[in-house]
Amino acid sequence: MTAITFNGVTKSFAKHPGRLLLRDRIAHLLKPDRKERFFALKNVSFRVEKGEGLAVVGPNGAGKSTLLSLVAGLARPDSGTVSSNGRIAALLELGSGFHPDLTGTENVRVNAALLGLSRKKTNDLFDSIVEFSGIADFINEPLRTYSSGMVMRLAFSVAINSDPDILLIDEVLAVGDQAFQTKCFDKLRQCRREGKSLLCVSHAAGMVQELADHAIWLDHGELMLAGSLRDVVAAYEGSRIDASLRP
């Protein structure tokens, strides 16, 4: 079964998203100009089979995050189709929905709901979420007293414990200290063994090495290469070395 299918997907944004005030809207009505568009993805197709791990590599601005937003259903493609099977947990920006004035406990509960956990599931999983985060001592303190590493730990714990079928991860593995990172990787590997699909994005190819079997390489919205992780990463890194050697 296919977990994620991208079929000829193109996504563009208006280059000047400035026209947000009434004045600009009226001016635009009176004198329409041709909108210049920025293409974040150009005719991209790929599939992720169930239980497969796919890494998306590419430089900044290649369209990696846009791709994840499309999979998560946050944005819609201009053309082409995006489809997915199964419950998705999108770890796009850890702690979206966290609020500094709420305590760790309160934030965990709100975030669990946002990630699609039921009330009962949240209660059942609460202890394991807190335990995984390793900050049980501070869980009843307001979030603003946490260090940024602690916030990330808590956010990652909620997301990873929400038991999704498909995990979307956007550069979020730079979480916490070395010990916690190792813990996160172990947990992600365990998810893979349990047959969960994974789509992760990174501009540092080394990070994804152990989590994915296949990879696609994006550059300026175009699919440069798709194949086994080793081949794609080698080609991508090779191109970067070429670029840096060029005068």
Next chain:
Amino acid sequence: MKHQYSFVVSGLVQKDFKIRYRNMSLGMFWSLLNPLVMMGVLTFVWTKIFVNNSIPHFPVFVLCGLVPYNFFTLAWATGTVSIVENAGLIKRVPIPREIIPVTGVLSNCIHLLIQIGLLLALLLAFVGGPNRHWVWLPFIWGMEVIFVCGLSMITAAVNVFVRDTRYVVESANLILMWLVPIFYPFDIIPAAYRDVYQFNALAALVMAMRNILLENRAPASSLLINLTMSSLVMLGVGLLVFRQLSTRFYDHL
């Protein structure tokens, strides 16, 4: 799925509520202070400056108008800015987007309940005991909440594309202070304008409240039908507009 929906909404409403009251040293007292001060000022103006003694229990009469007005304006303003202010959620967390403006409206309901408590307490103290028509109160309040949810969905969605919308809403709220029978009774409105007032869900609510609380009678059935119809139509239109526009939120936030 339905349970999930309510879990998310209740979680977000509790979040808003906790944030709002945790940062106020006087907590819920603020919810009482604003209507009390407004009630005092309006009573002073209309019984001492423009002397008008035809209305008995003027402070309670005014409060019957102020409580729904306060809720309506606050909830509408909160609902309108909700999408833009929660851009982080809209762009990063896949949840049904309608939840956001609905949460914005509902998070003002606790505020509303406190003010209703104040109104009923003053009513019992100065006017008289409850009557059997009080059973209508939850219904007419429910209709107002539905109406504001529908209206907020429209303005919240439009506010993403035209950011001045929130200022238009603020101005409209100021105008409503005068166009809703808050400090004047419905009876003195010239007959030609009365029908229009009935379609203003806020004015209809104030009228129904006074029927029930001060005049000891059930609201006219035509009033209740108009209130119900306008609320449901507003919710339907709100959902349609919101769904249509929400597909492009990501690109404009």
